[in-house]
């Protein structure tokens with residue numbers, strides 16, 4: 001018997017943090033590290049999603065490695081604000097900036113950033129993987145931006161985890177007929193699947209807005225779809241604000257039932273007929289073909305070969 005996990009796709013933390021920031025409207029990931037820490041991931045995102053994602057970098061060199069990267073970080077934040085006027089800059093640390101010990105929280109707190117919010121995100125890549133980086137980024141966004149204030153709202157917070165744009169769209173298609181207010185963090189359904197409409201806006205439409213994130217502490221409940229990618233933010237909201245929290249991934253009939261039950265419990269909404277109808281059709285299809293599928297086993301290989309090669313190349317560069 002042999003494990004089928006060969007060369008698992010375990011890549012570095014900053015990539016996960018970039019992925020999280022692409023789902024926030026008008027946000028720019030700023031990698032505080034050497035140029036390679038942003039160039040290779042950016043190219044991978046561009047090619048995988050076919051979207052012109054942009055990542056800024058503080059370009060640490062030999063001098064910064066010895067004397068510290070404060071000057072580079074301050075200059076790069078100024079440049080990003082002057083050129084792109086973002087609503088949010090996520091400063092993502094790397095192996096280098098964490099090892100030299102730059103106090104990015106202190107450096108960021110000294111600045112004045114006009115209308116942009118600047119959030120420090122710690123992602124040392126010698127710990128964890130891209131999944132840890134995604135989780136750390138969401139927790140940093142929630143802890144830095146969300147503010148408790150009255151009145152509370154009737155919204156639901158959803159943390160979908162490291163899924164594809166189509167998965168986020170599917171979640172929205174389930175929630176929209178229920179007539180509830182919700183915010184998804186991070187919402188890549190449009191930002192990484194943008195329609196080609198000219199002229200192109202400076203930032204893709206869609207994504208969760210900074211104003212929505214500031215309201216996160218006021219929501220009725222939070223549901224994380226993955227414990228490891230978004231779960232920490234849900235635990236933080238539950239511990240700090242006493243918010244109702246659950247972790248359920250709506251894959252399969254019983255888990256989707258549990259997910260919708262949790263949504264109803266937290267918001268007081270009712271399951272609409274359109275969802276009952278879709279569920280009924282699926283059960284009917286399963287009954288209709290059970291004589292062909294019963295007892296059969298299937299293996300699913302999920303990683304595209306093209307991407308597997310690219311991931312392996314990145315791993316080789318750092319080994």
Ligand code: SF4
Pocket residue numbers: 012013014033036037038093094095096125126318
């Ligand atoms: S693993 Fe490589 S690309 Fe990732 S943060 Fe560390 S040095 Fe940069």
